Amino acid sequence: TRPFVFITRKISDNVVSMLEQHFLVEMWCEEEEVIPRELLMEKAKQADALLTMLTDKIDEELLTQSPYLKVVANLAVGYDNIDLEAAKKNNVTVTNTPDVLTDTTADLTFSLLTATARRIPEAIDYIKDDQWKSWSPYMLAGSDIHHKTIGIVGLGNIGQAVAKRATGFDMEILYYNRSRKQDIESELGVKYVSFEDLLNRSDFVVCMTPLSKETEGMFNREVFKQMKDTAIFINSSRGGVVNEEDLFKALESGEIKAAGLDVFQNEPIGADHPLLTLDQVVALPHIGSSSLETRTEMMELAARNIKQVLNGGKALTPVHI
Numbered sequence: 001t002r003p004f005v006f007i008t009r010k011i012s013d014n015v016v017s018m019l020e021q022h023f024l025v026e027m028w029c030e031e032e033e034v035i036p037r038e039l040l041m042e043k044a045k046q047a048d049a050l051l052t053m054l055t056d057k058i059d060e061e062l063l064t065q066s067p068y069l070k071v072v073a074n075l076a077v078g079y080d081n082i083d084l085e086a087a088k089k090n091n092v093t094v095t096n097t098p099d100v101l102t103d104t105t106a107d108l109t110f111s112l113l114t115a116t117a118r119r120i121p122e123a124i125d126y127i128k129d130d131q132w133k134s135w136s137p138y139m140l141a142g143s144d145i146h147h148k149t150i151g152i153v154g155l156g157n158i159g160q161a162v163a164k165r166a167t168g169f170d171m172e173i174l175y176y177n178r179s180r181k182q183d184i185e186s187e188l189g190v191k192y193v194s195f196e197d198l199l200n201r202s203d204f205v206v207c208m209t210p211l212s213k214e215t216e217g218m219f220n221r222e223v224f225k226q227m228k229d230t231a232i233f234i235n236s237s238r239g240g241v242v243n244e245e246d247l248f249k250a251l252e253s254g255e256i257k258a259a260g261l262d263v264f265q266n267e268p269i270g271a272d273h274p275l276l277t278l279d280q281v282v283a284l285p286h287i288g289s290s291s292l293e294t295r296t297e298m299m300e301l302a303a304r305n306i307k308q309v310l311n312g313g314k315a316l317t318p319v320h321i
């Protein structure tokens with residue numbers, strides 16, 4: 001019989017058809033709803049491959065109970081939803097979707113930065129709520145972006161693509177990364193600084209670091225205190241990197257000026273989330289890579305990774321453990 005591929009959310013028909021040429025394929029046919037845990041466990045027990053979302057917890061329990069499983073292809077560049085050690089122990093290859101989403105996610109990150117600095121969502125509400133009575137000198141006056149200092153925390157592919165965009169705004173670009181990346185410093189015109197210097201000097205602090213044991217909660221009260229009181233904090237990586245209670249306090253007390261957030265500690269958040277009560281917060285529902293073109297490419301890449309591994313080849317974009 002043909003290997004069994006289970007897809008944990010409704011994806012493109014074309015990608016499903018491509019997999020069906022080689023494999024037996026089943027899919028959780030909801031677009032918005034996460035597959036219930038019990039059903040995921042049941043399907044994983046029979047599956048040779050899983051095409052997963054970042055909302056699926058692929059933990060040790062699931063991996064040890066899935067004897068046929070050879071590959072988990074995550075539809076995301078991040079893979080903090082997967083226990084890599086347990087995958088390794090169980091000889092399961094994990095793949096992600098790097099590169100295809102780099103520019104799209106950098107575009108969104110920069111859009112979020114400009115939207116937050118120039119108060120665009122507030123301005124949209126202002127006009128829709130019929131508050132526009134006259135032009136006035138300080139009406140919805142925001143913060144400049146051009147010629148300001150941007151500090152990028154985590155200079156991976158997406159961080160570098162954000163730096164490139166900042167160049168067009170004549171910004172001074174600082175970065176902090178676990179390892180210094182001297183080779184690209186002159187190419188991108190970025191300066192390596194300590195985390196502390198970055199916090200002290202940046203007008204925009206942009207978090208681009210993956211979520212791991214080391215980075216969990218790293219943006220805490222102490223860190224926000226070190227930023228300028230005019231600083232704008234942007235996060236489009238993972239919510240878990242931020243202590244949200246501390247961020248709320250920093251914003252409410254004016255220790256920093258504003259925040260643009262595409263990701264949250266516990267997603268999805270509801271309209272009652274405390275951060276949404278603050279005018280200086282611009283919130284988006286985790287849409288960093290969400291363009292039609294890129295989401296399709298991510299699906300295709302995930303499917304090609306599955307095909308490679310199930311056919312005995314090497315994954316195209318394996319996560320290295």
Ligand code: GLV
Pocket residue numbers: 054075076077078079101237288289
């Ligand atoms: C989205 O957050 C991703 O990791 O691709």
Ligand code: GLV
Pocket residue numbers: none
């Ligand atoms: C604003 O519209 C200006 O003319 O400065």
